[in-house]
Amino acid sequence: MPNTQQAMRRRNLSLVLHAVAAHGPLSRASVAARVGLTRAAVSTLVDELIRDGLLVELGPSRPGTVGRPGSALQLNERGPAGIGAEIGVDHLAVCAVDLGGRVRARTEVASANRDRTVGPALARLAELVRQVAAEAVREGLRPAGLAVAVPGLVARDSSLVVRAPNLGWEGVDVGPALRAALPGLPLTVDNEANLGALAELWRGGHDPAPRDFVHVSAEIGIGAAVVLDGRLLRGTHGFAGELGHVPVRPEGPACACGGRGCLEQYAGEEAVLRASGLSPEQAAAQHPGPGGRIALLAERAADGDRRVRRALDGAGEALGIALAGAVNLLDPRTVVLGGALTPLAPWLLPALERELALRVADPARSGQGAVTVSRLGSDGPLLGAAHSVVQAVLDDPAGLREAAAVTGSGA
Amino acid sequence: MPNTQQAMRRRNLSLVLHAVAAHGPLSRASVAARVGLTRAAVSTLVDELIRDGLLVELGPSRPGTVGRPGSALQLNERGPAGIGAEIGVDHLAVCAVDLGGRVRARTEVASANRDRTVGPALARLAELVRQVAAEAVREGLRPAGLAVAVPGLVARDSSLVVRAPNLGWEGVDVGPALRAALPGLPLTVDNEANLGALAELWRGGHDPAPRDFVHVSAEIGIGAAVVLDGRLLRGTHGFAGELGHVPVRPEGPACACGGRGCLEQYAGEEAVLRASGLSPEQAAAQHPGPGGRIALLAERAADGDRRVRRALDGAGEALGIALAGAVNLLDPRTVVLGGALTPLAPWLLPALERELALRVADPARSGQGAVTVSRLGSDGPLLGAAHSVVQAVLDDPAGLREAAAVTGSGA
Known part of the structure; x- marks a missing residue:
C-alpha cells in the first residue's frame, strides 16, 4: 500500500x-x-x-x-546541519554545512592513518566531529546526521569498511566509535569517490550539472563513481566504481588486489612517484602535511621536470585506456576528473583525452568536452559527505522529527 | 501534474x-x-x-x-501479440509471442546481409514480418507492435542504425521500410545484446531472475547489455554496452573501430576462426546456413582439436580480462554468457572464470556462480524483441486502445 x-x-x-x-x-x-x-x-x-x-x-x-x-x-540558515567527515590516508577532516549547502564550520588535521591501529584514528575523528558539531550549534544549527568518506570498499547500507588497502584496514566497523560522537543521529559511511561524485552532482558549479558521468577520484588509490540519470550506481554489494583495478595491461605489474596490470599500478600516487624517481620521504620533507605527494608532483611538473612529466603522461595514458573501457560500457555524458588528481590535470589530460579519442569510436563520446575537471578538487568527498546528510533531510523532512523524538533534541 | x-x-x-x-x-x-x-x-x-x-x-x-x-x-491467449524481428549478419528471423510470452508463430531464413544493399534486406524482412503477423492473426491474435534486433549501435528512441560494422551498415534508418509492414503499429529498433538481456530478465528460466547483470552476447561482433535493478542501462546516446571495444591489450591489433587491442580482436568470431586456422569459407561449406562458424568451432572443439581449443581458451581469457573491468566498475550480481557464444561456453568458461577470479578481488564477485550461461542461447535477441512489445502492452494497456483507434483495428 x-x-x-x-x-x-x-x-x-x-x-x-x-x-x-x-x-x-x-x-x-x-x-x-x-x-x-x-x-x-x-x-x-x-x-x-x-x-x-x-x-x-x-x-x-x-x-x-x-x-x-x-x-x-x-x-532556514539556522536549521539542520549536515556533518561530513573524511578519513584520508594522511589526514582527517570534518565540516558542517547548512540546508543551503554553505560550509559553516570546518577542521582538518594531518594524521598518518596508514597501518595505524584503527582505534586511535577513529577516536581522534570522533573528537573532531564533536568539535565541529559544537561549533555548528554555536552558529545556531542543529546537527542532523553524520556521513563519513572512506578510501575503500564499504558494504552497502552499513558502516563496515570491507577493505581499504591504502589504509591497511580490512573488515573494520567504524560505526560504534563514530556513533558515540553524535548519539542518536543517523550515521552513514561511504566510499570517498561516491561522495565526491554526489558533491559534483549537487554543487559542482556546472550549469546544468551533468546527470550521467563517471567521476574519477584519487586518494593514493584510484576510485571512481558512476552516476546514471542523477543517481549513484552502488552495485550489488556496494562495490561499484573500482576503476583502480580495471586491467590496463593484463600482463603488467602485480597489484595488491591479487590482479596484474591494474590502473592503480600506472596512475596511483605511488606508481607515479616511483616513475618520477621521487620517494614518499622526499615528498614528506618538502611538502609536509596532507596532499604533500601531489603537491610535490605538481610543483616539479610545473617546473618542467621531464621525468615527472613523462610519468604523468604515462598515468594519463593508463587512465585513458581504463576510462575508454568504462565509456564504451556506460556511454556517460562526460568524465569528471576530481579528488586529489585535479592539481595534476594539466599534465594528465593530454594523454587521457588522446586515448579516449582513439578508443571510443563515436565522436559524440570523445574529443572536446569528453573530460571535465572538478571545481571542488580534493574537497569533493568531504563536502559530498556533509551534503548527503542535508539531502536526506530535504528528501524526507518528516524523518528528521522522528530522529529528534528519539534523541529528545526537538526544534 | x-x-x-x-x-x-x-x-x-x-x-x-x-x-x-x-x-x-x-x-x-x-x-x-x-x-x-x-x-x-x-x-x-x-x-x-x-x-x-x-x-x-x-x-x-x-x-x-x-x-x-x-x-x-x-x-487472453487470443489477445495482443508482440512481433519480434532480428537482422543477423547471415540470417533474418521473425516471431510472434502472445501476452503470456509463448511463441505462436516463427520463421527464419538464411540471408547474407553483410555489405548487401540495405533495401533488399529490409524488403525481405518486411515480407517475413507480414507473413508472421498474418499467421498470428490466424491464431486469433492481434499484432500490437514490432521490435527489431540489430547487431549494431542504434540511436536512443529512434529507428536509426548509427553503425553496424559487421553488416557494413552506417546511418541506416530502418523505420520507413519496416513501418510499412505493420502500418500504424509502434516500431522500436534496438541493439541485439540489449534485447537478449531483456529476454533473460523476463523469461530466462532463472529462479529468481537476476536483476543486476552484464549480458554478453555475440553475433560476429561482441556486444553486451548492462541490466541494473531490473532496468536496461541505455547510456546517454543509447550506446552503452560496447564491450567488444573495451581495450584488452592496449598495444594489440588494430580494430575496425579505430582503436587497438579491443576485445573483438581476441574473442570475435573472425578472430577465433583465424586463430583456429579455419576460414569462413570452410565454415560455410561444412555448416551452411546461419550459425555455421560457431557450429564448426563447437564441432572441432568437441572433437578435441587442440588448435581450436587453444583459440577458444585465448578468447575466454580476453573475455575474462574485459569482464573483470566491467565487474570492478559495476559490481553486478552475475555475468550471463548468451547469444551465439553459448554453444562455445564449455571451452570459453574455464579461462574466463580464471581471469575473473584473478582480477576481481572480492570473493563475493568471482568464483563459483560468477558466470552463468543463458538458457535461451542464440534465440535471446529475437525473443527479447517480441517480449519487449508485450511488455509495453502490460506497462500501458490503455496505450493499445489508442493505437487501435488510430489504425481502426479495435478489439
Whole structure:
C-alpha cells in the first residue's frame, strides 16, 4: 500500500522543501504553482516546515515591489546541519554545512592513518566531529546526521569498511566509535569517490550539472563513481566504481588486489612517484602535511621536470585506456576528473583525452568536452559527505522529527 | 501534474494486468489484495481489460473447491501479440509471442546481409514480418507492435542504425521500410545484446531472475547489455554496452573501430576462426546456413582439436580480462554468457572464470556462480524483441486502445 495518505504527506513536505531549496526565496503561491498542489495544501505543509525549523518566512515583501505578493520563504540558515567527515590516508577532516549547502564550520588535521591501529584514528575523528558539531550549534544549527568518506570498499547500507588497502584496514566497523560522537543521529559511511561524485552532482558549479558521468577520484588509490540519470550506481554489494583495478595491461605489474596490470599500478600516487624517481620521504620533507605527494608532483611538473612529466603522461595514458573501457560500457555524458588528481590535470589530460579519442569510436563520446575537471578538487568527498546528510533531510523532512523524538533534541 | 486521475487509472490498469501476468489465474478478490485497491475499483478495471481483450474470465471455480470464490482471471491467449524481428549478419528471423510470452508463430531464413544493399534486406524482412503477423492473426491474435534486433549501435528512441560494422551498415534508418509492414503499429529498433538481456530478465528460466547483470552476447561482433535493478542501462546516446571495444591489450591489433587491442580482436568470431586456422569459407561449406562458424568451432572443439581449443581458451581469457573491468566498475550480481557464444561456453568458461577470479578481488564477485550461461542461447535477441512489445502492452494497456483507434483495428 505505497500510497497511504501519510506517505503522500511526507512526500509533499519534501516536494515543497525541494522547491524552495532549488528556487527560493518563493512565496507560498509560487510554491503551489511549482509543485502542483493547492494553495491551501501548501500553506499547511509550509506551516509544518516552519514549525520544524526547516523554512523561514522573510516577512512581507517590501512595499512598492510588484509581482511577489505575500512573504517569501527560504531555507532556514539556522536549521539542520549536515556533518561530513573524511578519513584520508594522511589526514582527517570534518565540516558542517547548512540546508543551503554553505560550509559553516570546518577542521582538518594531518594524521598518518596508514597501518595505524584503527582505534586511535577513529577516536581522534570522533573528537573532531564533536568539535565541529559544537561549533555548528554555536552558529545556531542543529546537527542532523553524520556521513563519513572512506578510501575503500564499504558494504552497502552499513558502516563496515570491507577493505581499504591504502589504509591497511580490512573488515573494520567504524560505526560504534563514530556513533558515540553524535548519539542518536543517523550515521552513514561511504566510499570517498561516491561522495565526491554526489558533491559534483549537487554543487559542482556546472550549469546544468551533468546527470550521467563517471567521476574519477584519487586518494593514493584510484576510485571512481558512476552516476546514471542523477543517481549513484552502488552495485550489488556496494562495490561499484573500482576503476583502480580495471586491467590496463593484463600482463603488467602485480597489484595488491591479487590482479596484474591494474590502473592503480600506472596512475596511483605511488606508481607515479616511483616513475618520477621521487620517494614518499622526499615528498614528506618538502611538502609536509596532507596532499604533500601531489603537491610535490605538481610543483616539479610545473617546473618542467621531464621525468615527472613523462610519468604523468604515462598515468594519463593508463587512465585513458581504463576510462575508454568504462565509456564504451556506460556511454556517460562526460568524465569528471576530481579528488586529489585535479592539481595534476594539466599534465594528465593530454594523454587521457588522446586515448579516449582513439578508443571510443563515436565522436559524440570523445574529443572536446569528453573530460571535465572538478571545481571542488580534493574537497569533493568531504563536502559530498556533509551534503548527503542535508539531502536526506530535504528528501524526507518528516524523518528528521522522528530522529529528534528519539534523541529528545526537538526544534 | 503527474498525478491526474487519468494517469492514475492508466497506472492501475497496468498494475492489475501485471498482477494477473505474474500470478494468474487470480480471482478479482485476489487481484485486489495484491495491488492494494478496493474490490470495486479492481472490478471496474478488470471489466475494461476484458472488454479490450487483454484478460479472459475462466468461469466460476469448480464446485467443491474452497478459498477461491468467483471466476478466475487470466491473460487472453487470443489477445495482443508482440512481433519480434532480428537482422543477423547471415540470417533474418521473425516471431510472434502472445501476452503470456509463448511463441505462436516463427520463421527464419538464411540471408547474407553483410555489405548487401540495405533495401533488399529490409524488403525481405518486411515480407517475413507480414507473413508472421498474418499467421498470428490466424491464431486469433492481434499484432500490437514490432521490435527489431540489430547487431549494431542504434540511436536512443529512434529507428536509426548509427553503425553496424559487421553488416557494413552506417546511418541506416530502418523505420520507413519496416513501418510499412505493420502500418500504424509502434516500431522500436534496438541493439541485439540489449534485447537478449531483456529476454533473460523476463523469461530466462532463472529462479529468481537476476536483476543486476552484464549480458554478453555475440553475433560476429561482441556486444553486451548492462541490466541494473531490473532496468536496461541505455547510456546517454543509447550506446552503452560496447564491450567488444573495451581495450584488452592496449598495444594489440588494430580494430575496425579505430582503436587497438579491443576485445573483438581476441574473442570475435573472425578472430577465433583465424586463430583456429579455419576460414569462413570452410565454415560455410561444412555448416551452411546461419550459425555455421560457431557450429564448426563447437564441432572441432568437441572433437578435441587442440588448435581450436587453444583459440577458444585465448578468447575466454580476453573475455575474462574485459569482464573483470566491467565487474570492478559495476559490481553486478552475475555475468550471463548468451547469444551465439553459448554453444562455445564449455571451452570459453574455464579461462574466463580464471581471469575473473584473478582480477576481481572480492570473493563475493568471482568464483563459483560468477558466470552463468543463458538458457535461451542464440534465440535471446529475437525473443527479447517480441517480449519487449508485450511488455509495453502490460506497462500501458490503455496505450493499445489508442493505437487501435488510430489504425481502426479495435478489439
